[in-house]
Amino acid sequence: MLGRLIYTSTSLCQSDDIPQILERSRTLNAQSEVTGALFLHEGKFLQYLEGDEAAVGTVYGRIVKDPRHKDCRQIDCRLISVRIFNDWSMTWLPHTFGAGLLIDALVPHKRHADALSALDATSAGAFFYALSKLSQRL
Ligand SMILES: Cc1cc2nc3c(=O)[nH]c(=O)nc-3n(C[C@H](O)[C@H](O)[C@H](O)COP(=O)(O)O)c2cc1C
Structure with missing residues (x-):
């Protein structure tokens, strides 16, 4: 069965950790x-x-x-019928996609101190769905 899982965590990464995480993630x-x-x-x-x-x-x-982050919190875990990131093993979503604006729009209280933690399952799913469409335009 096809499923999805969305979580948040607090980064403990140094600057060169992210490329290493992406490279390893893409392989695995x-x-x-x-x-x-x-x-x-x-x-x-x-x-x-x-x-x-x-x-x-x-x-x-x-x-x-993984010690490069802490406080993993699952936001959503459910069965899905189709993938939204078909072509990528792990897409890095930079802010240039307008992601910050989307977060502002989806989080009920704007300027929330911790916007990502305030996302619920539906909003988090909508966020990734929108960004998957935008990233395909690159
Ligand atoms: C924020 C973050 C995201 C990660 N995403 C993935 C991922 O999508 N897939 C993956 O295999 N490992 C991912 N990793 C790396 C894993 O934590 C782990 O290092 C990797 O799977 C190798 O596992 P191993 O060290 O037990 O061999 C991620 C790590 C962090 C900190």
């Missing part, structure tokens, strides 16, 4: 046909993982143990 996710996207906003990660339910669970099990 491609092997287990997991796709998704990673977004960093004001020191918080928001990540979307999709693929075989069990494979997504295995990847997330490794991610939560």
